[in-house]
Every structure is written in structure tokens, then in C-alpha cells.
Amino acid sequence: MNYKPRIRGTTPEIEEAARRLRKNLTTAETHLWSALKNKQLEGLRFRRQHPVGNFILDFYCASCKLVVEVDGEIHNQQTDRDRARTDKLEEHGYKVLRFSNKQVLNDLPWVLEQIKAIISPP
Template identity: 55%
Template sequence: MKPYNKKLKQASRDLRNNMTEAEKLLWSRLRYKQILGLQFYRQKPILNFIVDFYCPSANLVIECDGSQHYTAEGVKG
């Protein structure tokens, strides 16, 4: 298991419960090992970050930008 900041655990749970439309669409293709039988995790804390999707066997991180980045709050953040 990758090391992570334990303070991010609740934030990652909140993000899993409030996924963007782009994340939902991608997750529908990644879940259930649909791609080459690879297991992906969503909103995974790694070090001091929460990554959108993570595949440990491929050591792969996927970040999916959605419309939230175009709001005033998203641009500021």
C-alpha cells in the first residue's frame, strides 16, 4: 500500500460520494476490472494528494478534469 496522509481519508470519501460527471463516466469504464483485468481505485489518497483513479499493479494515476475547474471556486483553488 502506498503511504498517505491520514488526514485526507475523510476528504477522499467525500469525493467518492460527490464525483463529477467526467469522473462518473470514466469510472463506469474502469470499474469491475474491465480494462485488461486491472483493478482501479477512485479518489485514492497517495502521500499528500488525492488522485482521481489509481491502478497499483500498473503504478498508474489518472487525473480527470471536469467542469468544476471552470467555476470561480475551481479557478481560484
């Protein structure tokens, strides 16, 4: 059996930070959220700024353990940190997709197609 335990245990500080981030989405996050909320994509429920362990996931679909991250310019300077975070999530069975702000703002249909491809492989 290939059991992957869940990452458990957030802290009150992480949960409070997630609440603050939910109230202050970036322009790109707002753009993507408008396409994901209310089960608009394949009938799946996505959460925004969802705390998991020590992480706050930009968007998360629990039914398929899919994490969608929207990366701004700052992520160009923290690729090692982002890779370690992605590796840790993948160790626990999460699928992680990363998109740049530019991709979300300039080609949302393509971004949504990439998400759909992960949700329902051919």
C-alpha cells in the same frame, strides 16, 4: 538499481476528503469510472479517489502505478500546481495521465485507448 520509494502517510483529513469525493464524483469521473470499475479495462483493478500522501488521485491502478486524472475547467487556472503534483508523483515512479472532462465525456473510447497504451506499450 533505480528504486523509487512510495509516497507514504496520508492523514485522517485526507482519507475523509477522499471518502467524500468518492460519494460525489463529477459527471466525467462517473463516466470514466463506469468503464474502469470491476476490472473491465484489461482486467486491472482501479481505485477511485485514492489517497496517496497529501494527494487524492482521481483513479489509481496499483499494479502498474498508473494515475488517471480527470480535469475540469478549474485546472486551466492551476497548471503550475498540477505540474508540480505530477512531477512529485513521477519522482516516486507513478505514471500520470491527465484528461479533460470534455475528452472523457465526448470521446471515452479514445481515453480508454490512451490508458491501454500506457498499460501495455507496443
